[in-house]
Amino acid sequence: MxxxxxxxxxxxxxxxxxxxxxxxxxxxxxxxxxxxxxxxxxxxxCAEGLSRSTIKDYLDIKQDWVSQELSGALVRGPTGDAFNIKYPGVGWVMNxxxxxxxxxxxxxxxxxxxxxxxxxxxxxxxxxxxxxxxxxxxxxxxxxxxxxxxxxxxxxxxxxxxxxSLQEIEVCAQCVLEDITIDPHCTVLIFGEEYAPGGYAWIFPKSRNSANIGLGISPVRTKKPAKYFLDRWVRKEFPHGTIKAQMYGGVPAxxxxxxxxxxxxxxxxxxxxxxxxxxxxxxxxxxxxxxxxxxxxxxxxxxxxxxxxxxxxxxxxxxxxxxxxxRVYLKLTDREFNDIFQVGRKIYEGKTIHDINTRHLVKEILLSSPRLLKVGFNLLF
Ligand SMILES: Cc1cc2nc3c(=O)[nH]c(=O)nc-3n(C[C@H](O)[C@H](O)[C@H](O)COP(=O)(O)OP(=O)(O)OC[C@H]3O[C@@H](n4cnc5c(N)ncnc54)[C@H](O)[C@@H]3O)c2cc1C
Missing domain, CATH: 3.50.50.60 (FAD/NAD(P)-binding domain)
Incomplete structure:
Protein backbone atom coordinates (compact mmCIF):
# COMPACT_ATOMS: atom_id res chain seq x y z
CA MET A 1 0.00 0.00 0.00
CA CYS A 46 2.43 20.89 -28.20
CA ALA A 47 4.32 21.25 -31.51
CA GLU A 48 7.19 19.41 -29.75
CA GLY A 49 10.04 21.67 -30.96
CA LEU A 50 13.03 21.81 -28.61
CA SER A 51 16.27 23.64 -29.24
CA ARG A 52 19.51 22.01 -28.09
CA SER A 53 21.06 25.20 -26.67
CA THR A 54 18.14 25.86 -24.31
CA ILE A 55 18.50 22.65 -22.33
CA LYS A 56 22.20 21.93 -22.43
CA ASP A 57 23.46 21.32 -18.87
CA TYR A 58 19.95 20.22 -17.81
CA LEU A 59 18.96 17.05 -19.65
CA ASP A 60 20.57 14.61 -22.09
CA ILE A 61 18.11 13.98 -24.88
CA LYS A 62 17.95 10.30 -25.90
CA GLN A 63 17.47 9.39 -29.52
CA ASP A 64 14.29 7.41 -28.91
CA TRP A 65 12.56 10.47 -27.38
CA VAL A 66 12.93 12.31 -30.69
CA SER A 67 10.81 12.25 -33.86
CA GLN A 68 13.17 14.36 -35.99
CA GLU A 69 16.53 16.09 -35.80
CA LEU A 70 16.33 19.66 -37.08
CA SER A 71 19.04 21.47 -39.02
CA GLY A 72 17.41 24.73 -39.98
CA ALA A 73 14.31 26.77 -40.68
CA LEU A 74 12.49 28.33 -43.59
CA VAL A 75 11.15 31.74 -42.59
CA ARG A 76 8.22 33.16 -44.58
CA GLY A 77 7.28 36.83 -44.28
CA PRO A 78 3.99 38.69 -44.73
CA THR A 79 4.48 39.23 -48.48
CA GLY A 80 5.21 35.55 -49.19
CA ASP A 81 8.99 36.07 -49.44
CA ALA A 82 11.07 33.40 -47.72
CA PHE A 83 14.64 32.72 -46.64
CA ASN A 84 16.47 29.73 -45.18
CA ILE A 85 18.41 29.64 -41.93
CA LYS A 86 20.98 26.86 -41.86
CA TYR A 87 21.62 25.83 -38.27
CA PRO A 88 23.07 22.31 -38.03
CA GLY A 89 22.11 20.50 -34.81
CA VAL A 90 19.72 23.28 -33.76
CA GLY A 91 17.38 20.85 -32.01
CA TRP A 92 14.65 18.32 -32.33
CA VAL A 93 10.98 17.70 -32.87
CA MET A 94 10.38 15.57 -29.80
CA ASN A 95 7.96 12.71 -29.47
CA SER A 165 -5.73 38.57 -19.57
CA LEU A 166 -6.26 38.64 -23.34
CA GLN A 167 -2.90 40.45 -23.65
CA GLU A 168 -1.20 37.64 -21.77
CA ILE A 169 -2.16 34.62 -23.82
CA GLU A 170 -1.52 33.23 -27.29
CA VAL A 171 -4.38 31.10 -28.52
CA CYS A 172 -3.19 28.10 -30.54
CA ALA A 173 -4.70 25.62 -32.97
CA GLN A 174 -2.73 22.68 -34.29
CA CYS A 175 -3.18 19.44 -36.19
CA VAL A 176 -1.06 16.41 -36.93
CA LEU A 177 -1.10 16.23 -40.70
CA GLU A 178 -0.12 13.11 -42.64
CA ASP A 179 0.22 12.26 -46.36
CA ILE A 180 2.14 15.47 -47.09
CA THR A 181 5.63 15.92 -48.52
CA ILE A 182 8.02 18.10 -46.52
CA ASP A 183 11.70 18.53 -45.69
CA PRO A 184 11.95 16.41 -42.51
CA HIS A 185 14.82 18.44 -41.03
CA CYS A 186 13.49 21.94 -41.60
CA THR A 187 11.01 23.87 -39.47
CA VAL A 188 8.82 26.36 -41.31
CA LEU A 189 7.87 29.61 -39.54
CA ILE A 190 5.33 31.94 -41.14
CA PHE A 191 4.59 35.51 -40.08
CA GLY A 192 1.87 37.95 -41.07
CA GLU A 193 -1.77 38.93 -40.53
CA GLU A 194 -3.05 36.46 -43.09
CA TYR A 195 -1.64 33.42 -41.27
CA ALA A 196 -1.38 34.34 -37.61
CA PRO A 197 -2.19 37.87 -36.37
CA GLY A 198 0.01 38.70 -33.37
CA GLY A 199 1.75 35.31 -33.50
CA TYR A 200 3.16 32.95 -36.09
CA ALA A 201 2.38 29.72 -37.87
CA TRP A 202 4.65 26.66 -37.81
CA ILE A 203 5.41 23.36 -39.44
CA PHE A 204 7.38 21.00 -37.19
CA PRO A 205 8.18 17.86 -39.19
CA LYS A 206 7.53 14.49 -37.56
CA SER A 207 8.76 12.64 -40.67
CA ARG A 208 9.10 13.17 -44.41
CA ASN A 209 5.31 12.78 -44.70
CA SER A 210 3.86 14.11 -41.47
CA ALA A 211 4.10 17.21 -39.29
CA ASN A 212 2.68 19.21 -36.42
CA ILE A 213 1.11 22.10 -38.27
CA GLY A 214 -0.29 24.93 -36.22
CA LEU A 215 -0.35 28.55 -35.25
CA GLY A 216 -0.74 30.91 -32.35
CA ILE A 217 -2.64 34.18 -32.54
CA SER A 218 -3.12 37.04 -30.13
CA PRO A 219 -6.78 37.69 -29.25
CA VAL A 220 -5.93 41.41 -29.05
CA ARG A 221 -5.11 41.35 -32.77
CA THR A 222 -8.08 39.41 -34.11
CA LYS A 223 -11.58 38.40 -33.09
CA LYS A 224 -11.44 35.30 -35.30
CA PRO A 225 -10.65 31.96 -33.61
CA ALA A 226 -7.28 30.26 -34.20
CA LYS A 227 -9.13 27.35 -35.85
CA TYR A 228 -10.32 29.68 -38.62
CA PHE A 229 -6.72 30.48 -39.61
CA LEU A 230 -5.58 26.87 -39.34
CA ASP A 231 -8.44 25.47 -41.43
CA ARG A 232 -7.89 28.12 -44.10
CA TRP A 233 -4.14 27.43 -44.27
CA VAL A 234 -4.50 23.64 -44.39
CA ARG A 235 -7.18 23.87 -47.12
CA LYS A 236 -4.98 26.21 -49.17
CA GLU A 237 -1.55 24.57 -48.82
CA PHE A 238 -2.23 20.94 -47.92
CA PRO A 239 -5.51 20.04 -49.66
CA HIS A 240 -4.51 16.36 -49.89
CA GLY A 241 -3.17 16.00 -46.34
CA THR A 242 -4.93 13.74 -43.84
CA ILE A 243 -5.70 15.33 -40.47
CA LYS A 244 -4.89 12.76 -37.77
CA ALA A 245 -5.46 14.84 -34.64
CA GLN A 246 -6.46 18.39 -33.80
CA MET A 247 -5.86 20.33 -30.63
CA TYR A 248 -6.41 23.81 -29.26
CA GLY A 249 -4.57 25.36 -26.34
CA GLY A 250 -3.16 28.47 -24.78
CA VAL A 251 0.39 29.65 -24.23
CA PRO A 252 0.90 32.09 -21.36
CA ALA A 253 2.87 35.33 -21.76
CA ARG A 327 4.75 44.08 -26.66
CA VAL A 328 6.40 45.74 -29.66
CA TYR A 329 5.64 42.76 -31.89
CA LEU A 330 1.93 42.93 -31.00
CA LYS A 331 1.81 46.51 -32.29
CA LEU A 332 3.59 45.94 -35.60
CA THR A 333 1.81 46.19 -38.93
CA ASP A 334 2.64 43.74 -41.71
CA ARG A 335 4.58 46.53 -43.39
CA GLU A 336 6.72 47.09 -40.33
CA PHE A 337 7.20 43.37 -39.84
CA ASN A 338 8.29 43.08 -43.43
CA ASP A 339 11.11 45.56 -42.70
CA ILE A 340 12.23 43.27 -39.86
CA PHE A 341 11.95 40.25 -42.09
CA GLN A 342 14.26 41.87 -44.63
CA VAL A 343 16.83 42.59 -41.90
CA GLY A 344 16.64 38.95 -40.79
CA ARG A 345 17.14 37.87 -44.37
CA LYS A 346 20.27 40.04 -44.66
CA ILE A 347 21.69 38.59 -41.46
CA TYR A 348 20.90 34.91 -42.00
CA GLU A 349 20.34 34.07 -45.66
CA GLY A 350 23.02 31.85 -47.15
CA LYS A 351 24.96 31.58 -43.89
CA THR A 352 25.44 28.65 -41.59
CA ILE A 353 24.91 29.74 -38.01
CA HIS A 354 25.50 28.12 -34.62
CA ASP A 355 23.71 30.51 -32.29
CA ILE A 356 20.90 33.07 -32.26
CA ASN A 357 21.24 35.87 -29.72
CA THR A 358 17.90 37.69 -29.43
CA ARG A 359 19.33 40.84 -27.84
CA HIS A 360 21.87 41.15 -30.63
CA LEU A 361 19.22 40.49 -33.28
CA VAL A 362 16.80 43.06 -31.82
CA LYS A 363 19.59 45.65 -31.73
CA GLU A 364 20.45 44.99 -35.39
CA ILE A 365 16.78 45.27 -36.35
CA LEU A 366 16.21 48.53 -34.49
CA LEU A 367 19.36 50.13 -35.87
CA SER A 368 18.47 49.11 -39.42
CA SER A 369 15.43 51.34 -39.73
CA PRO A 370 14.67 54.73 -38.14
CA ARG A 371 10.96 53.86 -38.20
CA LEU A 372 11.49 50.63 -36.24
CA LEU A 373 13.91 52.36 -33.92
CA LYS A 374 11.17 54.82 -32.97
CA VAL A 375 8.49 52.15 -32.41
CA GLY A 376 10.88 49.81 -30.64
CA PHE A 377 12.83 52.21 -28.47
CA ASN A 378 9.77 53.65 -26.71
CA LEU A 379 8.41 50.25 -25.85
CA LEU A 380 11.58 48.33 -25.12
CA PHE A 381 13.56 50.66 -22.92
C1 LIG B 1 -0.27 24.35 -29.65
C2 LIG B 1 0.93 24.43 -28.77
C3 LIG B 1 2.17 24.21 -29.33
C4 LIG B 1 3.32 24.27 -28.54
N1 LIG B 1 4.51 24.02 -29.10
C5 LIG B 1 5.64 24.05 -28.37
C6 LIG B 1 6.90 23.75 -28.95
O1 LIG B 1 7.01 23.41 -30.12
N2 LIG B 1 7.99 23.80 -28.15
C7 LIG B 1 7.92 24.14 -26.84
O2 LIG B 1 8.95 24.20 -26.17
N3 LIG B 1 6.73 24.44 -26.25
C8 LIG B 1 5.58 24.39 -26.98
N4 LIG B 1 4.38 24.64 -26.40
C9 LIG B 1 4.35 24.93 -24.96
C10 LIG B 1 4.59 23.62 -24.20
O3 LIG B 1 3.65 22.66 -24.60
C11 LIG B 1 4.47 23.87 -22.70
O4 LIG B 1 5.20 25.02 -22.36
C12 LIG B 1 5.01 22.69 -21.90
O5 LIG B 1 4.25 21.54 -22.13
C13 LIG B 1 5.00 23.05 -20.42
O6 LIG B 1 5.34 21.94 -19.65
P1 LIG B 1 4.70 21.80 -18.20
O7 LIG B 1 5.23 20.52 -17.65
O8 LIG B 1 4.87 23.06 -17.45
O9 LIG B 1 3.12 21.69 -18.45
P2 LIG B 1 2.30 20.59 -19.24
O10 LIG B 1 3.09 19.95 -20.29
O11 LIG B 1 1.01 21.25 -19.60
O12 LIG B 1 2.02 19.48 -18.12
C14 LIG B 1 1.13 19.73 -17.05
C15 LIG B 1 0.62 18.39 -16.59
O13 LIG B 1 -0.15 18.56 -15.41
C16 LIG B 1 -1.31 17.77 -15.48
N5 LIG B 1 -2.28 18.39 -14.59
C17 LIG B 1 -2.91 19.60 -14.74
N6 LIG B 1 -3.70 19.85 -13.68
C18 LIG B 1 -3.57 18.79 -12.85
C19 LIG B 1 -4.15 18.47 -11.59
N7 LIG B 1 -5.00 19.32 -10.97
N8 LIG B 1 -3.82 17.30 -10.99
C20 LIG B 1 -2.95 16.44 -11.60
N9 LIG B 1 -2.39 16.68 -12.81
C21 LIG B 1 -2.67 17.85 -13.41
C22 LIG B 1 -1.69 17.82 -16.94
O14 LIG B 1 -2.53 16.74 -17.30
C23 LIG B 1 -0.31 17.73 -17.62
O15 LIG B 1 0.08 16.41 -17.84
C24 LIG B 1 3.21 24.59 -27.15
C25 LIG B 1 1.95 24.81 -26.59
C26 LIG B 1 0.82 24.72 -27.38
C27 LIG B 1 -0.53 24.96 -26.76
Missing part, protein backbone atom coordinates in the same frame (compact mmCIF):
# COMPACT_ATOMS: atom_id res chain seq x y z
CA UNK A 2 1.27 3.51 -0.87
CA UNK A 3 2.30 5.69 2.05
CA UNK A 4 0.18 8.79 2.58
CA UNK A 5 3.18 10.92 3.63
CA UNK A 6 5.79 12.32 1.27
CA UNK A 7 8.67 14.74 1.51
CA UNK A 8 7.71 16.20 -1.86
CA UNK A 9 4.50 16.10 -3.87
CA UNK A 10 4.59 17.25 -7.50
CA UNK A 11 1.31 18.11 -9.24
CA UNK A 12 1.45 17.43 -13.00
CA UNK A 13 3.61 14.98 -14.96
CA UNK A 14 4.53 17.15 -17.97
CA UNK A 15 8.18 17.97 -18.73
CA UNK A 16 8.39 20.32 -15.71
CA UNK A 17 6.81 18.03 -13.12
CA UNK A 18 8.44 14.88 -14.49
CA UNK A 19 11.91 16.45 -14.37
CA UNK A 20 11.31 17.81 -10.87
CA UNK A 21 10.21 14.37 -9.63
CA UNK A 22 13.21 12.71 -11.30
CA UNK A 23 15.74 15.19 -9.89
CA UNK A 24 14.31 15.07 -6.36
CA UNK A 25 13.89 11.28 -6.25
CA UNK A 26 17.49 10.85 -7.47
CA UNK A 27 18.56 12.73 -4.33
CA UNK A 28 16.88 10.19 -2.11
CA UNK A 29 13.78 12.00 -0.83
CA UNK A 30 10.27 10.50 -1.02
CA UNK A 31 8.33 11.88 -3.99
CA UNK A 32 4.72 11.54 -5.11
CA UNK A 33 3.96 12.64 -8.69
CA UNK A 34 0.29 13.26 -9.52
CA UNK A 35 -1.14 13.20 -13.04
CA UNK A 36 -4.80 13.72 -13.78
CA UNK A 37 -4.77 11.84 -17.10
CA UNK A 38 -4.70 8.04 -17.25
CA UNK A 39 -1.53 8.07 -19.40
CA UNK A 40 1.45 10.43 -19.03
CA UNK A 41 2.15 12.30 -22.27
CA UNK A 42 -1.38 11.96 -23.64
CA UNK A 43 -2.97 14.08 -25.01
CA UNK A 44 -0.14 16.02 -26.67
CA UNK A 45 -0.84 19.73 -26.65
CA UNK A 96 6.20 13.77 -26.28
CA UNK A 97 4.09 10.62 -26.15
CA UNK A 98 7.42 8.85 -25.60
CA UNK A 99 9.44 11.62 -23.92
CA UNK A 100 7.05 12.58 -21.08
CA UNK A 101 6.50 8.95 -19.93
CA UNK A 102 10.24 8.21 -20.28
CA UNK A 103 11.04 10.95 -17.75
CA UNK A 104 8.43 9.68 -15.28
CA UNK A 105 9.76 6.14 -15.76
CA UNK A 106 13.24 7.36 -14.79
CA UNK A 107 11.73 9.14 -11.76
CA UNK A 108 10.03 5.89 -10.72
CA UNK A 109 13.29 4.00 -11.16
CA UNK A 110 14.70 6.36 -8.50
CA UNK A 111 11.79 5.58 -6.17
CA UNK A 112 9.19 8.26 -7.03
CA UNK A 113 5.57 7.11 -6.80
CA UNK A 114 3.47 8.05 -9.84
CA UNK A 115 -0.29 8.20 -9.57
CA UNK A 116 -2.16 8.64 -12.83
CA UNK A 117 -5.92 9.33 -13.11
CA UNK A 118 -5.31 11.38 -9.96
CA UNK A 119 -6.36 15.02 -10.04
CA UNK A 120 -5.25 17.44 -7.35
CA UNK A 121 -8.36 19.37 -6.29
CA UNK A 122 -7.16 21.45 -3.35
CA UNK A 123 -4.72 21.95 -0.50
CA UNK A 124 -5.48 21.95 3.20
CA UNK A 125 -2.42 23.01 5.23
CA UNK A 126 0.21 20.37 4.43
CA UNK A 127 -2.22 17.98 2.77
CA UNK A 128 -3.13 17.78 -0.87
CA UNK A 129 -6.67 16.68 -1.64
CA UNK A 130 -7.00 14.54 -4.75
CA UNK A 131 -9.64 12.75 -6.72
CA UNK A 132 -7.99 9.38 -7.39
CA UNK A 133 -9.97 7.47 -10.01
CA UNK A 134 -13.02 9.33 -8.67
CA UNK A 135 -12.32 8.67 -4.97
CA UNK A 136 -11.32 11.60 -2.74
CA UNK A 137 -8.08 11.08 -0.80
CA UNK A 138 -5.45 13.16 0.99
CA UNK A 139 -1.66 12.95 0.93
CA UNK A 140 0.69 14.82 3.25
CA UNK A 141 3.67 16.79 1.95
CA UNK A 142 6.54 18.70 3.48
CA UNK A 143 7.04 20.53 0.20
CA UNK A 144 4.82 20.94 -2.87
CA UNK A 145 5.71 21.72 -6.49
CA UNK A 146 2.93 22.98 -8.78
CA UNK A 147 3.65 21.84 -12.35
CA UNK A 148 0.04 21.70 -13.48
CA UNK A 149 0.45 23.56 -16.76
CA UNK A 150 -1.21 26.60 -18.29
CA UNK A 151 -4.58 26.03 -16.55
CA UNK A 152 -2.80 25.74 -13.17
CA UNK A 153 -4.77 25.87 -9.94
CA UNK A 154 -1.93 25.25 -7.51
CA UNK A 155 -0.75 28.88 -7.61
CA UNK A 156 -4.22 30.16 -6.80
CA UNK A 157 -4.52 27.76 -3.86
CA UNK A 158 -1.47 29.51 -2.41
CA UNK A 159 -2.82 33.00 -3.16
CA UNK A 160 -0.88 33.70 -6.37
CA UNK A 161 -2.81 35.40 -9.15
CA UNK A 162 -1.97 33.30 -12.23
CA UNK A 163 -4.97 34.50 -14.27
CA UNK A 164 -4.24 35.52 -17.85
CA UNK A 254 2.82 36.74 -18.25
CA UNK A 255 5.42 37.51 -15.61
CA UNK A 256 4.32 36.57 -12.11
CA UNK A 257 5.44 38.71 -9.18
CA UNK A 258 5.78 35.60 -7.00
CA UNK A 259 6.10 31.95 -7.86
CA UNK A 260 7.19 30.43 -4.58
CA UNK A 261 6.42 30.42 -0.88
CA UNK A 262 7.50 28.75 2.36
CA UNK A 263 6.51 25.27 1.33
CA UNK A 264 5.86 25.45 -2.41
CA UNK A 265 7.31 26.35 -5.82
CA UNK A 266 5.53 26.85 -9.12
CA UNK A 267 7.35 25.70 -12.26
CA UNK A 268 6.87 25.37 -16.03
CA UNK A 269 3.68 26.78 -17.55
CA UNK A 270 2.10 26.94 -14.08
CA UNK A 271 4.70 29.62 -13.22
CA UNK A 272 4.27 31.21 -16.69
CA UNK A 273 7.86 30.34 -17.63
CA UNK A 274 6.98 30.02 -21.33
CA UNK A 275 9.01 32.15 -23.72
CA UNK A 276 6.67 35.08 -24.55
CA UNK A 277 8.07 35.41 -28.09
CA UNK A 278 8.33 31.84 -29.36
CA UNK A 279 5.75 30.24 -27.08
CA UNK A 280 8.29 27.54 -26.27
CA UNK A 281 7.93 26.10 -22.78
CA UNK A 282 9.47 22.61 -22.79
CA UNK A 283 13.00 23.82 -22.06
CA UNK A 284 12.02 26.24 -19.30
CA UNK A 285 9.77 23.52 -17.88
CA UNK A 286 12.74 21.16 -17.68
CA UNK A 287 15.10 23.83 -16.33
CA UNK A 288 12.66 25.03 -13.68
CA UNK A 289 11.92 21.40 -12.74
CA UNK A 290 15.59 20.72 -12.08
CA UNK A 291 16.13 24.01 -10.22
CA UNK A 292 12.98 23.56 -8.12
CA UNK A 293 13.83 19.98 -7.14
CA UNK A 294 17.40 20.84 -6.10
CA UNK A 295 16.16 23.75 -4.00
CA UNK A 296 13.26 21.81 -2.48
CA UNK A 297 15.79 19.21 -1.32
CA UNK A 298 17.94 21.98 0.19
CA UNK A 299 14.90 23.36 2.04
CA UNK A 300 13.97 19.90 3.29
CA UNK A 301 17.49 19.51 4.65
CA UNK A 302 17.17 22.87 6.42
CA UNK A 303 19.70 24.53 4.13
CA UNK A 304 19.58 27.90 2.38
CA UNK A 305 17.64 27.80 -0.85
CA UNK A 306 18.27 29.86 -3.99
CA UNK A 307 15.19 29.05 -6.06
CA UNK A 308 14.13 32.60 -6.95
CA UNK A 309 17.64 33.86 -7.76
CA UNK A 310 18.50 30.80 -9.87
CA UNK A 311 15.22 31.08 -11.76
CA UNK A 312 15.87 34.76 -12.34
CA UNK A 313 19.33 34.07 -13.73
CA UNK A 314 18.51 30.97 -15.80
CA UNK A 315 15.00 31.82 -17.02
CA UNK A 316 13.37 35.10 -16.02
CA UNK A 317 15.89 37.62 -17.31
CA UNK A 318 15.42 36.34 -20.83
CA UNK A 319 11.64 36.04 -20.45
CA UNK A 320 11.44 39.65 -19.26
CA UNK A 321 13.35 40.88 -22.30
CA UNK A 322 11.26 38.77 -24.68
CA UNK A 323 8.12 40.02 -22.95
CA UNK A 324 9.06 43.57 -23.85
CA UNK A 325 9.89 42.57 -27.43
CA UNK A 326 6.50 40.85 -27.66
Missing amino acids: TSRNFDLIVVGAGPAGGTAALTAAAQGISVLLLEEHPTVGVPVS RMVFDPAITKLARAHGAVLKTSTKAIGVDNNEIIVSESGIQKRYTFKFLIGADGVASHVGRWFGIDTRL KILKHFSGNNFFLIGDAARFTDPLSGAGIANGIKSGVIAARNAVLRLKGKKCHFESEIKHEILNEIKFHYRVR
